[in-house]
Amino acid sequence: MSTLYLLNKPFHTLSQFTDDQGRATLADVIDVPDIYAAGRLDYDSEGLLLLTDDGALIQRISDPRHKQPKTYWVQVEGSADAAALRALREGLVLNDGPTxxxxxxxxxxxxxxxxxxxxRERRQRPTSWLELTLREGRNRQVRRMTAQVGLPTLRLVRAAIGAWRIDGLGPGEWRRETLHAPVPSGRQRPRPTRRKRS
Incomplete structure (x- = not known):
């Protein structure tokens, strides 16, 4: 049995508990001792971050071999047309190789x-929202992919990791769930036991 904490990480908060530059960290929004993030979320991105004190569970969630799908809500500058969506679905070639x-x-x-x-929105430029799911996790991958198809990312919110979602959690809110079996490729539905607000 393991305990997992689901946190809706706010914008401009580091995915760690300390910082020597005075930036906001996880310590500002969750007060549970001895837990660590299973993976990361960029400082300028928002949304779901999973935390636990179980090292094996961290490895299971964050290891790319287990292919936990990650779903993002992405606000982009411009109108997302069929050609852009098709290019994202087919995969792109970034500077670190094909996606x-x-x-x-x-x-x-x-x-x-x-x-x-x-x-920051420009009056003459519309914006669009995409729901995008990846099974890999390169550095700033979503932003690089949308930029390559001519749709710069304005806002990036991770909505889900596997079966876990931020539903019901506002920025800075978290809840605790108890897992009663190993995580099978993101398909287990955990049992909620407590919810906290910062």
């Missing part, structure tokens, strides 16, 4: 709070 095909679809703006601070 795997992504699952992607155009979505309505998700029901999430506005970002603080808000994104």
């Amino acid at each position: 795997r095909p992504a699952q992607v679809r155009l979505i309505a703006p998700p029901a999430i709070p506005p970002r603080d601070p808000p994104i």
